[in-house]
Amino acid sequence: MINDEQRRQDLADFLRTRRMRLTPEQVGLIGGGRRRTPGLRREEVAQLTNVGVSWYTLLEQGRAIHPSSDVLHSIADGLQLTPDERQHLFLLADQQHPVDTYVSHEQVSPTLRRVLDTLDPFPALVIGRRWDYLAWNTMGEQLFLLMEPVPPYEYNAVWRLFTDPRSRQIHNPSWEQVAQRVLAEFRADSVRYADEEWFKRLITDLQRVSPEFRDWWPRHDVRGRTDARKDIQHPLVGLLMFEHTTLQVPPTPELKVMIYTPLPETDTLTKLQHLMAMKVPATPVG
Missing domain, CATH: 1.10.260.40 (lambda repressor-like DNA-binding domains)
Known part of the structure; x- marks a missing residue:
């Protein structure tokens, strides 16, 4: 050094x-x-x-x-x-450069969007610093049922997880474990922007509509993101088993690319290919 x-x-x-x-x-x-x-x-x-x-x-x-x-x-x-x-x-100067938490509009580059499309049928999504889904490929849309927004925080991952009944269904029977893990990761990220008004509104609204969030948020549980196994109960093809990893984008490190790789020696890839044959490509937002 x-x-x-x-x-x-x-x-x-x-x-x-x-x-x-x-x-x-x-x-x-x-x-x-x-x-x-x-x-x-x-x-x-x-x-x-x-x-x-x-x-x-x-x-x-x-x-x-x-x-x-x-x-x-x-x-x-x-x-x-x-x-x-x-x-x-x-x-x-031997100081940590703080991430600019006042950027109001996050953009996903055309190059990164093409990378997402190339990964099909492996589900892949881009999530922003506010935990909004910013872009996804066809199978990412299918996996997390992103065909429709969930107002008022349409594509916010935490809001959808705690308020959308479909999110509970795809994570059954382990929704509580998944929600607690996501909440701890979100809490760890939130220290950088806890004073921002959008964050205060999101937390207030989540506490109002979700009893689980209201009970768990005061615990102050935190954890970093790690590679892990993730199981999804898809309404059309049943159980899907993945290895999940999160990558950062060097030019915009506040963006995270989430990639779900079918677990070897399972029929997950076959089911994904079947879903791809059933659906047309999705149009991402952002």
Whole structure:
């Protein structure tokens, strides 16, 4: 691993190179004539980021100072860093880069949608940071009965699990175990956005309509996502047995790709192929 001295020097070099690529005009400052070196001056960066010139100079010199998360965000904004550069800045400053929890619209790229389609008849879905199903392939729709929304949180996985009677049916006889596990994973994720209004509304509504959610939520059970076996009682073909895994999408790590692989030495794959022959491809939302 990189030592602290090298990390501070890399941070200093990174800040200097990002500063030198900008012109005063790009950041809304008056140019002030010819400059001996390209880019912004340190005092201009300090002005843009509301920090002291001496303090910022020490940072660019690789001194042992520890900027706060708020200061790093301010520097990233002032230097007009890209999302990748912003994350790199936080790593060099030895801080965890918080996921932006204020993104209101999550998008699934055309490339990822094609990947989902290619996986048929293996069920595959994309879930967002709010636990909304954002996209799925034909068999993902069939597996989780996503043909119709469930208002008012139409494609929210937690809402559907606790309020849609069909979700109880496909997870019988182990619905309680599945629901408690999903709730613990959702609780672990929720620490990043618990102050957001949509989250508060969802929790309030779930407590109002679901006795189980109302009883279990105060327990504060948490767990991470792990590969596991998942059984589904499909209304048309009966028991389906899967190995379930969740993958992250590097460009948008808040998105999760959920893939269900038929369990070997079962008739699950044959049943999936039968379902594929019965249904036309689904049109995903999002």
